[in-house]
Amino acid sequence: MLVKTPAIKLGVEVRKVETRDGKLVLSGVATAMPCTVEIDGPELLSLATRMLRPAVIGIVLRALFSRRNKAT
Secondary structure (H helix, E strand, O other), rough: OEOOOOEEEEEEEEEEEEEOOOOEEEEEEEEEEEEEEEEEEEHHHHHHHHHHHHHHHHHHHHOOOHHHHHHH
């Protein structure tokens, strides 16, 4: 995943997903720095509804069935 800001671009790798205190917690590494993203209920609902668009669903389906994801 790539996070872009006006100042910097960070390669982010999510290594762990869990729930804690009613939040979705994504832990991983941003470039060389450990990082955590915490998403609460209302934010998660807003994000999910924004992602339920045909273009995003198409990307997910293509990723699920791409050759790159199949074990060799």
